Amino acid sequence: MPIRDSRPADFERLWRIDQACFDDRLAYSRAEFEYYLGLPNAFALVAEQAGAIVGFVVARPVPRRRTGHIITIDVLAESRRLGAGSELLRIAEDRLRIAGCARVILETPVSNLGAIAFYHRHAYAVLRTLRGYYADGLDGLEMEKKL
Numbered sequence: 001m002p003i004r005d006s007r008p009a010d011f012e013r014l015w016r017i018d019q020a021c022f023d024d025r026l027a028y029s030r031a032e033f034e035y036y037l038g039l040p041n042a043f044a045l046v047a048e049q050a051g052a053i054v055g056f057v058v059a060r061p062v063p064r065r066r067t068g069h070i071i072t073i074d075v076l077a078e079s080r081r082l083g084a085g086s087e088l089l090r091i092a093e094d095r096l097r098i099a100g101c102a103r104v105i106l107e108t109p110v111s112n113l114g115a116i117a118f119y120h121r122h123a124y125a126v127l128r129t130l131r132g133y134y135a136d137g138l139d140g141l142e143m144e145k146k147l
């Protein structure tokens with residue numbers, strides 16, 4: 001599946017994919033989404049299928065900590081299990097490595113078993129439970145991969 005850097009014109013499509021991928025407690029508001037995309041060094045990559053964006057990843061390196069952060073990775077339900085998520089993650093990790101990161105961290109809800117399986121498949125390990133990390137007190141898992 002072709003992967004490219006996102007462009008400003010993709011914003012609305014990416015936000016709508018995020019809305020479709022998460023329930024109201026977890027999906028970003030437009031303002032939150034804009035905030036994450038605007039963080040220093042943040043980048044977004046998109047996966048396209050038949051010319052339409054079906055998934056994306058937002059990540060950012062924090063060079064002084066030699067740590068990369070996967071902020072979110074979302075693939076539309078009808079395009080899952082086709083390798084898009086893996087390709088997005090692989091290229092994001094390459095970018096983070098090139099930016100000087102020795103590890104990648106991310107957070108995911110404890111209830112998101114599909115994502116947890118996906119991250120395990122990509123050699124992420126659970127670092128700790130983040131009590132009440134999400135809205136409504138839902139716990140998160142912090143996961144890490146050494147690059």
Ligand SMILES: CC(C)(COP(=O)(O)OP(=O)(O)OC[C@H]1O[C@@H](n2cnc3c(N)ncnc32)[C@H](O)[C@@H]1OP(=O)(O)O)[C@@H](O)C(=O)NCCC(=O)NCCS
Nearest residue numbers: 021073074075080081082083084085086108114115117118
């Ligand atoms: C997590 C997500 C990004 C994975 O994207 P994807 O394109 O379906 O992933 P891939 O096709 O590359 O999957 C690679 C492997 O990961 C594992 N995997 C992926 N989704 C899985 C699931 N729901 N259950 C169990 N294992 C899963 C499998 O080992 C899979 O290989 P296989 O299909 O040959 O069995 C996608 O399910 C998604 O967008 N979910 C909703 C949003 C979300 O939860 N994002 C994570 C935010 S923390």
